Amino acid sequence: MKSMSAEDSRPASRYAMIRQVLHDAIVNGAAAHGLVLLEAPLADLFGTSRVPVRKALNLLHDEGLISRFDGRGYLVNPDGGKIEPLRLTLTHKQFGLDSSEELVDTRPLGERMFDEIGAALSTCIAFGHYRLDEQSAAEYYGVSRAVVREALMRLRDRGLVEKEPYSQWLAGPLTAREVTEDYELRACLEPEALRQTAPDLSRETLEAMLARVVRAQNSGQCSLAQIEQIEEDLHHRCLAGLKNRKIATLIRQGQSPMIISRIFYSQLGIGPDDAMLAEHRLILELLLHGAFDAAALNLKEHLHRARQRMLQRLKVLSVLPEQEVPGYLTKLS
Structure with a gap:
């Protein structure tokens, strides 16, 4: 492995x-x-x-x-x-692995909690409005309350949670209006951001991104990690050189599409559709040919089409059974 x-x-x-x-x-x-x-x-x-x-x-x-x-x-x-x-001590050897194989997550605890809590929120907020209790979350993950609070502050910056005046953390609900507003905001900001950052993207980077899309098209299936990597490539890595930090923050807060994709994948095993991959491929190919304005225009069109696809997926989610959530989350409505 x-x-x-x-x-x-x-x-x-x-x-x-x-x-x-x-x-x-x-x-x-x-x-x-x-x-x-x-x-x-x-x-x-x-x-x-x-x-x-x-x-x-x-x-x-x-x-x-x-x-x-x-x-x-x-x-x-x-x-x-x-x-x-x-009953034996569980080691690498018990599973036929070499002891040098790296299975340990060496990221800082705060980074891990950011991902863990973010994933839990992402799988539930399409189904309602939730309150998150800091102390319960700390006990659930076996970490300090300060670590949980740090993760929640970062998640607030991403638009996944909000803090009420009385110190309650709230998340959701994810609605059609929120999805629409996310895409409208991104369609205004991302194409112009791409025009600014595209000239500085290396050919090697773009070729690696394109190769991931082509592999997904040829294989006909993707893991959730691969789907998220493809989305991250176009919508974040390609825009990473943007100098306007406020615009970059607004773009980063458009979380609803990936939230819906995660739920779709975990509940139905459905990954990206062919149209999404084809649109990503065209934009990356245009970037490789130096056609930056055309790439930006196609990115705008891609976001408009993606909005409709996500709204359709959101309708499907409304008839699916709710997923089990950790005990530190309480459904309000």
Whole structure:
């Protein structure tokens, strides 16, 4: 297994990575039958909180690779038979991995909490209005309240939460109006930003971005991490050289499209559509040919079309069952 890259360390993909490592170890026979899998030791091994570990274990249980027993945790039990618990210290070796392989998330705690809480909010605010309790979140993740508050302040800057005068943190609801306003704002700002930043983009960078889009088109499927990377490439990395920080902040706050995409992927397994990939590809190809004005014009058209696609997806979400949320979030409406 390869080392985790920055794009693979996002919480939405972290549970998938953990699930894949455990899945491969079980299927390949590296993980002994009967091995007891506990959340806390696995969280330590992977350098994460228990939340993605719990989700990974639930998925493996649904797949019939592990089973519950009269004790804490799960047993490696791909055959589904009666089996004795094998309690061993969980190490790289237990899963057929080399001890030099980097599974630990070495990012600062504040960065990890920013991602963890942001992911939790992203999966629920399409379904209503929520209140977030700082102390409960700190206890849930096993961190200090100051770390949670730091993450929430950053999430407020991204437009995911707001703070009420009486110190309540609120999030959602994500509505059609908010999606429309996000796209209208981005359609005004991003094309002009691209005109300013495009001349400084290196050919190597653009070719790498284009290659990711082409791979997604050819494979016909994408992981959530790949989808987010493609979106990040065009809408943030291409604009990273923008000198007007206020405009850059406003662009960065347009979170609703990726929130909807995350929910769509996690609930329905649906990634980007062909039109989205084709639009990204055309813009990147124009940038590579130095046609900056044409690229900006096509970016504006892409945002208008993307708005309609996201509004349609939001309608679909309205009939889906609500996702389970962490205990530190309370639904208000």
